[in-house]
Amino acid sequence: MLKNIKLGSLSPFSDGERIEDLSKVNFLYAPNGSGKTSISNLLKSNNNNIEWENDEILSTQIFNRDYLRKAFTSPEGEPGIFRLGEDVESIGEEIKLLEKNIYGLRKLIDGKNKAISDKEAEENQEKTNFKNYIWEASKDVPKIIKDNVTGFGRKELCHDKTVEALGRLKRASQPDDVISRTVESIDELAKKS
Structure with a gap:
């Protein structure tokens, strides 16, 4: 669990400022421009300015504007629909890949359907030719x-x-x-x- 965060020379803090007595879950709220994003970036970097209890570094989840931009996105062309989650970018890429595969399969199906249609037209023409041949032969x-x-x-x-x-x-x-x-x-x- 976090014990202390040394803010050091982070803007807008002065040298020596610290956040102490942290608990398992911590919420930072303050007006715009007061340093919330700077603190969250410091936590993400997990550097020497962070003091952990028993020196046991734990996983941190930071929910700031950067997280929201990354995790709460709208896929292109779909207004009002959002994807939420940390791995949304990889899921978005997977969706694009699957859509590309679907497009390729549709083109393949269209090609097969055209080939079937061409063969059916060829078969119908052969049947017509055969009927005409029989009809002409019947005159004899x-x-x-x-x-x-x-x-x-x-x-x-x-x-x-x-x-x-x-x-x-x-x-x-x-x-x-x-x-x-x-x-x-x-x-x-x-x-x-």
Whole structure:
């Protein structure tokens, strides 16, 4: 615990002035310009002008205008919101770092979303190209098949029926000779029409 503070030649004190009989908690209050900040700065410096009981130097907490400036701050751009504490500067830096990380992650997400959007547009264009291809190819289908198979009258339905038929062929895992016989039978039907 503090015993005495030798004020020495601190402004506005005269040589030899001391503060004595200090207790575990001490409050200094006085008018402006009377030396409160000078005394608190002396306590912060923990030099030879401070006499501790049993020469045991203890931690000191000083609440002066310097402390208030440091500990009671307002983050930029947020009027009416204050942060309070001794480590407010390091917390402020940590917040800035986290905000920077968030910004970087948002840019990364935006880039990924754009890539997804580009791939979806590419996929839609491929689907449109495939539908157009099927529609054009359907014009070469013989009349007898067109008359006996539904789905050749509209582009969308023609596409859906073709994709469905291709799926059935793939699932059936038919040997190539079965598929080629099917194509030959379709060609024969076409010749008969």
